[in-house]
Amino acid sequence: MEKRNANGLTEKEFLSQYNPGDYKRPSVTVDILVLGMNEKLDGLKVLLIRRKDHPFMDCWALAGGFVEYDESTYRAAVRELYEETGLSDIYLEQLYTMSQPDRDPRMRVIDVAYIALIPIVEAHAGSDASEAAWFDVSMTDEEMILKNETLGVFMKYSLEKKVFHNGILQIENYVPRLQSKEALAFDHAEIVMEGLLRIRNKVEYTDIAFNLMPQEFTLPDLQKVYEILLGKTLYKTNFRDKIQDKVVALDKKGVSVTGGKKSLLYRYKNRY
């Protein structure tokens, strides 16, 4: 009583005869936007890899690579992240799939972008590899800047507001437009921009920010991280009220950096 299709085939027969065809298929890659707080907790950093070959030779790019035929894009992202930066067991979430046909001059490539967050304490992992480096990244409504003062690299994009029509609504979108001599490879500036918008948005309704904190942290430090991600200052009292059911106090205190009372250490409740 098996179902037969219009050609009279059962599913088993259909699958055994199925020919995928030899038309041209896109290649599939993953890229990972790795973000962490800087040492002073007053800004975000992004991990970039220097390209050693054409195209975009010598340009800085996100970590990434090709997806194997039998692995999910998530698995590929985990693998590439480890291979290129040594990082593992960090927060990783799918961000956006880039598919402009001309995004890679070599061939048609579909790129699934991921976003990774890394705790402050590990913020220097992977940075000793000569081809990887951490860049300060900041974004306002008008521009996005990536820089590494040690390397003397400065990249600047203005964010052009574009109003387009998607269905019946006017949608405002931002498109990064290069303003500096140096540039990110491919469409990676768009990915960085989208990633920063995503994380800024998710801070408001998830606990994603804790992925940027070490195991034990102080509330003033946590507040700084929230302030950077949200792009505005918060009030101590209100912040502590809102956060208190997400954290548990430890009975130790942190260190005083520039003199002043030592703050209590906390850890995230839903850490595993």
Add this chain to the structure above:
Amino acid sequence: MEKRNANGLTEKEFLSQYNPGDYKRPSVTVDILVLGMNEKLDGLKVLLIRRKDHPFMDCWALAGGFVEYDESTYRAAVRELYEETGLSDIYLEQLYTMSQPDRDPRMRVIDVAYIALIPIVEAHAGSDASEAAWFDVSMTDEEMILKNETLGVFMKYSLEKKVFHNGILQIENYVPRLQSKEALAFDHAEIVMEGLLRIRNKVEYTDIAFNLMPQEFTLPDLQKVYEILLGKTLYKTNFRDKIQDKVVALDKKGVSVTGGKKSLLYRYKNRY
């Protein structure tokens, strides 16, 4: 003064010699989750297409198809939506990329899922094609149900809460598990679930809900749509206060359906 790579090639030389290789590439498809409100404005509907061949023959599936070699996935989604349902010029946004290697028994397929919203007034477009039909869809914390009483089709998934570790955080995710005899094709139940979560979330901080409304609408109707998307009742006064700067009143009134005062018609401010 052109840059040369390790093999002494300029970019132009490199690209002209570049061989993409003949290793196996995944196929790339798009699927579109088309959502609209039902007539009574007390629930969402999803547009499904009946599959006419293996695999998942006779199962209901999202609209979708293969991405051409030289089109973006967005373009492919627009094209497939029009080809399969006749719908065009509606809200369309990228949702998630599905990439489990075994998601299609025929071959490796990477699927970029999109979500489309359609105004009430057009809610029956495409439904006359015999292989397409609108299904009532509802989702609670525990289950997701899709049904079409005219066709006598009933699909039910329990939403199993899964706690997994992504980096340092415990993340709670829901996975749909089939409870009924009939089922959606492929991993489309996951896409529907993700889409409903996405839209529920976006209602809170965007004007996405207006894509589900006709040009002219009443505030009580708009409130019903918000209530369905958010899954909770709202207070008239507060709702009107919050919405009033997004809409402009027209000087006509709508029709009274079951007796009672006629309500004023409005339209969305940022409509084009």
Add this chain to the structure above:
DNA sequence: TGACAAAGTAGCGAAATGCTACTAAAATAC
């Protein structure tokens, strides 16, 4: 020990939200 710096708490006005109750206008019943 005193000056300074940061941690942490108290408290209050303003704004947003939860909630009840009313009046106004339309359809329906008689």
Add this chain to the structure above:
DNA sequence: GTATTTTAGTAGCATTTCGCTACTTTGTCA
């Protein structure tokens, strides 16, 4: 016609959240 029912729309107040200032506490440094 008038009464009844139904929905639209407004008033108003209690509760909670948020914006903001000021204070006390505890540490470092000179």
